[in-house]
Amino acid sequence: MRKIALALSISGALLLAACGGSSSSESTDAAKLAAGSGNECTAGKTLNDGVLTIGTGSPAYGPWVVDDKPESKEGFEAAVAYAIATELGYSDANVKWVRTTFDEAIQPGKKNFDFNLQQYSITEERKKTVSFSDGYYTTNQAIVGLTDSAAKGATTLADIKKLKLGAQTGTTSLDYITNVIKPDTEPFVYDDNAGAKAALEANQIDAAIFDLPTALYVSAVEIEGSAVLGQFPADASASADEFGLVFDLENPLVGCVNTALAAIKDSGSLAEITSTWLSSKAEIPVIK
Numbered sequence: 001m002r003k004i005a006l007a008l009s010i011s012g013a014l015l016l017a018a019c020g021g022s023s024s025s026e027s028t029d030a031a032k033l034a035a036g037s038g039n040e041c042t043a044g045k046t047l048n049d050g051v052l053t054i055g056t057g058s059p060a061y062g063p064w065v066v067d068d069k070p071e072s073k074e075g076f077e078a079a080v081a082y083a084i085a086t087e088l089g090y091s092d093a094n095v096k097w098v099r100t101t102f103d104e105a106i107q108p109g110k111k112n113f114d115f116n117l118q119q120y121s122i123t124e125e126r127k128k129t130v131s132f133s134d135g136y137y138t139t140n141q142a143i144v145g146l147t148d149s150a151a152k153g154a155t156t157l158a159d160i161k162k163l164k165l166g167a168q169t170g171t172t173s174l175d176y177i178t179n180v181i182k183p184d185t186e187p188f189v190y191d192d193n194a195g196a197k198a199a200l201e202a203n204q205i206d207a208a209i210f211d212l213p214t215a216l217y218v219s220a221v222e223i224e225g226s227a228v229l230g231q232f233p234a235d236a237s238a239s240a241d242e243f244g245l246v247f248d249l250e251n252p253l254v255g256c257v258n259t260a261l262a263a264i265k266d267s268g269s270l271a272e273i274t275s276t277w278l279s280s281k282a283e284i285p286v287i288k
Helices: 002-018 024-034 076-087 157-161 172-181 193-201 212-222 253-266 269-277
Strands: 052-056 095-099 130-139 141-146 165-168 188-190 207-211 226-231 241-248
Touching (some): 076 095, 076 130, 076 253, 130 253, 141 212, 241 253
Parallel strands (some): 052 095, 165 188, 165 207
Antiparallel strands (some): 141 207
16 A cells, blocks of 8 residues: 555656646745735845835825824825735735835935835936836925915915925925025925924915925815915926835836736726825916
8 A cells, every 4th residue: 555655646746747736935935925925026026025015204194194104004105005015916914114214215225125105206316326116196286385474375486486485305396496486595495394394384484385285285184274375387397296116226126016006007996096095186276
């Protein structure tokens, strides 16, 4: 009987090999995929095998991340991150979050994340130090002021030029102030949006410039007595921002993520997430 069993075992192994059966390593790979640890595209391309490490702000603000808890999936970018992770074959348990400042993530050098999302506008200058995914959201710039500020009633760039303006360092909001508005006085620059909001509340500046969804959230939720006083034209040469995920330079994972992004765009999932978490442009006047 032992000879028969041995013969059957050997013949079974030979048959498996002849039919292209999986080796033990392939079986392990299959088990990982079944456990939600990535798909074939991501194999060997993440910082940690079987884990997708995602970076966000320190802290992260709404409407992008609700209550600074990206693991809750609440907020536009938290929801986008998990939709991409799912398309890449990762279960929620195999998604790890890390924190960076806005500037840290786009500096040259090794990253502590597979990708990072903090409303990073895709620019040629930044492409020198990091790689970007395809865009996942396009917006324009807007101006927020207290309802009794000098910014109220401004309808043209000439009106805005006279104001004391503020924005976060390293952002396209600050670029827009510097390169398009060109105010009469130097803009006030802050380490993060929290600094710009505090200055606005303290009447240290007349208005702050944010991307439109952030401006709407700030005025509706965070600063009582403030309003979005206007939005700037969303043309490609000036204020239109396309947000992309940030990767280490020439990271091979970019192609996998772009495939996942295309899938959630085609399925309508990205549009649904956008509708859920980002306010409409409403009746906000355009400043020209």
